[in-house]
Every structure is written in C-alpha cells, then in structure tokens.
Amino acid sequence: MGIDYIVPEFEVDRNEQRCIHCRVCECQCANEVHSYSKEAGIMLSDETRCVNCQRCVSLCPTRALKIVKNPCSFRENANWQPDLIKEVYRQASTGGVLLSSMGTPKPYPVYWDRILINASQVTNPSIDPLREPMETKVFLGKRPEKISRDPEGNLITKLPPQITLSMPVMFSAMSYGSISYNAHASLARAATKLGILYNTGEGGLHEDFYRYGPNTIVQVASGRFGVHEGYLEAGAAIEIKMGQGAKPGIGGHLPGAKIVGDVSRTRMIPEGTDAISPAPHHDIYSIEDLRQLVYSLKEATNYEKPVIVKVAAVHNIAAIASGIARSGADIIAIDGFRGGTGAAPTRIRDNVGIPIELALASVDRRLRDEGIRGNVSLVVGGSIRCASDVVKAIALGADACYIATAALLALGCHLCRTCHSGKCNWGIATQRPDLVKRLNPDIGSERLVNLMNAWRHEIMELMGGMGINSIEALKGNRLMLRGVGLSGKELEILGISHAGE
C-alpha cells in the first residue's frame, strides 16, 4: 500500500470532559471508528472510517460527541472540486467504477422549490379541513372511456381494476436485500394501517409479509427474482420495473455477500450468488413487447390486478409515456433523476435523467393532447420530500406520489449515503442481524404512520387554502401554481405562469 491520498472527510469531536468511557459509541459503530485504549484510558477515533451517520452522536448518553466537517482542504479550485479530486485518487488506486447511494447530492435545480401554491382571498372561500369534509382518497387505474349501459338501461359499473389509497402517497420500491427485514416490516405495517400501498421492489416478497398483500405492490424486474405465481397473486398491483430514476439505462446488482439467509430464500437464488438484474428486460425491445409482458401478467392473474410500468424520467419521457399508455398498462410510474438508490454508479446517478417536475408536466400534457390521459394513472417519485411537493405534483398532473427517501428518514436514516457498504448503523440498509435488530418495526411503522398523517393534514390545509376539497379537483389544476425565478422555457414546459401573472 502506498500513501492514502484521501484525507478523512469528517472529524470526531469528542468532549473529553463529558466522555465517561462507556463505549456505547464503539458498540454502535459498524464502521469501527471508535475504540478504547486501556493503556491510555481514553476513547480513540479512526476518522478514515467515519461516514457521518450520526448513530454515535444520537446514542452518546452524555452528548460528548460531534461529527464535524474536517476543515483540512485542498487548495481552492472552482473547476476541480474536492470530490472530483478524491474520486480521481480513489479510482487511481482501485481501478473501480465509483459506486454511490441515495439520490444525487449535486446542486441541480429543484423545481418544487421554485413553484408557489395559490390560496383563496375574498372572492372564493377557503375551506377549513378541521370542520369541513375534505377528500384525500384516490383511485389509481384506467378510467372508462365512456359511460355504457346494459340493454335495460342500467349503468355498467364494472371498472378495470383499481387501487384505492386513503391519500395520494405510496411507499416506493425498495427491495428486501437492499433494505432490511425490519425496514420492510415497518413499511408493510404502516401501509396497511394507513390504507396506502408499499412496494416490494425487485427482491421478492418475504413469506412473513404475504398477509399484507392487499397493501402491497409486487414488482417484476428484469432479473425476475422471487417472481412466481403466488407472488403475483399476493399483491394488490403488479409493477414492471423498466427503470429507476437514480440509474436510468442500467440494471441492478446485489452483491453475493448480501445474498444470505432469508434474502436468498426470498429472491429464490442460492446464497452467495450475485443477484444481477440486467439493464433491459430481455424480452422487451418495443412498446409491443412491453404490451406482451403487461398482458402476460394480466393473464396470469386473471385481469384482477392493475399493472404499473415504472420508468426513469429521461429526455423523451413524454413519447415513452405515450407508448406505455397504449401498452395496456393501468398506471405509469415515473421516477425522477434525484430519486434514491441502494447503490448506483456515481457517474450515472449524478448525470443521467431529468428532473421529475419537468417529466411529469410534459407527460401529463402529452397524454392530454393525445386524448389518452384516462388510459392510465400517473404516479411520480424521485424526489418527493414533503406535503407541499405532493400538492405541487398533483396540481402538475400526477394522480399520486411515490416516496422512499422520506420514508427511510422516518425510520432513522441520516442520509450518510453509504447504503452500498451494507453496514447501516440504523438497521435499514443492512442484512447484518446485529444491525437489523436496531430498527424496531413497532416504532418504525408508528413513525411512518405519524409522518403520513402529518402530510395528509398538511395536504388538506393546502387544498383548503385554495378552496379545493378533493384531490380529484386539484389534479392537473396548474392554475393553482406559479413559478418564481424560472425562465420562459421552464414555465412553458411546466405549463404554469410566473408569479405576478
């Protein structure tokens, strides 16, 4: 080994007057940053291993710890930012493709933060959600093209299969393997309690979670892990994963080291074998081929379940969505490029795809222009961070939102962005039993329920302020939105006016 060119990013700031040498930090850190020196009678730190997940900070009983940014820096250079320099060092020493986790941290524009919501004043009354009825329930699926009646003149009320949600938010796909058993348990229980759905991701459905089937979306990806008849029957809907916002155009790969025990059983592949989800589905080269997969799933489940097609937001997303809306799919899920991931090549995560706001606006418009908006419901994710993002997404044309990073934050994630290491100290993105048990699904599901209830109330307040009393009336209602600091082109794509107009 030569010199390690990379200076640690963080420093462990230990207040020696407060530290009681209880060694909790040492026990809690799977990265092995902390250790105790018997000779010196002090705690030592190896900052090179620290990822700033704040587990030790949160659990230190005397609040003796702080993790701070290491002020030691390269000579300032606007072109060669410190991360780029370090990445060159890392690749020069390993020859590897850079791998990162969670959504891109790069400072791309977040359009949600440049869109403002309307409110009623004087001319139309706002609505108080505490006193007056307000509907947050939504149905996802195909809408009938016309009203039809039987020979006796009665309405034919048989609709294509629908998903019913108590609020327009679902937990997005995260596979068992990328996240832990307890994380899945928390999501499944919370979804059931809330009357919404969670998504298995592409790693199969653990046998313990079949009972949450009515609140489960089962995913079918190119690797087909854990996909069999019982799995397809188990869920309320089936999602075909074509792409993911954090890594459009490439597949997934769960390393063999994580294919252990129940993960192996649930994916139905041997322990220690890499779980490779190739970039394309090998049988899909066209919309016609996609239609074949959609209908094979419908046939296998007797046309009882809506089929979702999930794609990453990419440059031609409007044309792609138009094709999907004609493929027989009931729901299109679009994942924006700021969306999270358990692991993605850094260069792809940070450079490929487009923001969800622009993708959503152009897809909704395109489907309306072509008269096929009712063929499908639109679900958007990547990244929806709060209730106002949800309201803005609905007003831009979405039927519902997918959240994942926000849900993980509710479970204790501190966005240290090292999921790929498998050493998540919060028990979320890990399969190590000693770490998994740190996440209590009773508490986890309760925190998720709290978060969603809070958002639901905020959504109602925002709607009430606009004088709108149902999600249905807000959907695609772009008059309720105004842009700030956006160019004419951006406003045109978003289909909204500038503030003051």
Place this chain on the structure above:
Amino acid sequence: MVFIDAAGLDHQALNQKIREAPEDTLIENCLGQRFIGAGTCDKTIEIHGIPGNALGAYLNGSHLSVKGNAQDAVGDTMNNGSIIVYGSIGDAAGYAMRGGKIYVKGNAGYRAGIHMKAYQDKKPVMVIGGRAGSFLGEYQAGGLIAVLNLEKPSEKCVGYFPCTGMHGGKVFLRSDCHDVVFPEQVSARPASPADLEEIEPYVREFCMLFGYSFDQVLEGPFTVVTPDSKNPYKQLYTAGV
C-alpha cells in the same frame, strides 16, 4: 378431455376457456394466441397448431405440449411444470425460469435459457434437440441447458456469444465445440462421466418423447460449460467519496 376450438378466439377468450375447463384440454386450430396456460398450476394442455408468444409464462406446475412450433418467450419466468414442443421455438425461451422442464425437438432461437436460475430443490432443465441461436444461456445463474444438435450435426450447434455473463448452472453442448467461441469468464471442457450422469435422466426422457436412441445420443461428444465465478462483478466497483 375437453376440446377447445381456438379458431377466432383471442388470447383472453381462449385462456378463459382453459381456466374454466374442469379437466385436461386439447386445443385445436391454435393460431398465435399468446400466454396460453400463463400462471396455471394444475392443467394439462395439448396444443395443435402454433401458440403465440409467452406460452406458459409463470407456469407453476401445468403440463403443456405443442404439436407444432412455438414462438418467442416460451416458459418466461416458469416455476414448475413442463413444456414439450414437437417443433422449434423462437427467441428468449425459458427466460428467468426457476423450475420445471422445457423439451424442444427442433431448434431454439436467440437467447434460449437467458437468466435461468436455480434454487434449492428447484432446478430448471431445458433440452433442445436441434441447434440454438446466439446468446444461449446469457446471464445464466443456475439450472441445466442441453443442446443436442441431432438434426443437422454437420452445422454449428450454437450461434455467437454463448454463456455471456453466465454466473451459475451448466450448459451441455453435444459437440466438441472446436468451432464455438466462448467468453472469458466461463470454462468449456469435454464432459466427464459424472457430468453426463447429471443430464442422463433428462436426455433419456427427451429420447423417449421424441423417439431417439438414448445410447446413440449420449455417445456425444459433449462439451460442458460452467462459469468461473458466481460473483462476476465483484471487482468492478469502488466506493464513491
């Protein structure tokens, strides 16, 4: 036995009839209807004519036989059961199949056995009597594929790029394979008696089905292909900063 005349039926109507049939079914005049038997576990279906794509997708125990050719994606994500084709099959047969058997008398198109996997007692088997197209066993993660090349032994038994990305399972090719180029991450060697023992029951079943002499077929020569690693991407990545 229930007879179903498939003439004029679309796939949805045909599958509905199959689902409702109380016993074994015989489909006559099949002409390209897709998804026949998809997801079923307890059917025995004989098909006369040409079934369309995704025959027996997600099959979970049913037995399908086709007196004719079949098209693309036969046995997609199949979990259990059997599919026997007395003609040839199209592309991507047995995609991600995890269990059950596919026996084909004739040739297979591109990407046969792609991403086939195995798990515990589930070990999928695909035996192709004729030749296989390019990308045979691509990404294969488990199970057995045998290509017997019985119909035109003078021709190459498999197309280009067989076993690319393979990281599990075994491929048997009834040829010395001097004319086949394999990718770097797999090993191809002449089959040992122990290897042959592994495919013997399936070859025997194949020969009984299609009327070949078992002894002659097993004479070979057979080449067996196995992956060098079950973790092909292990060295590819380094942690981002």
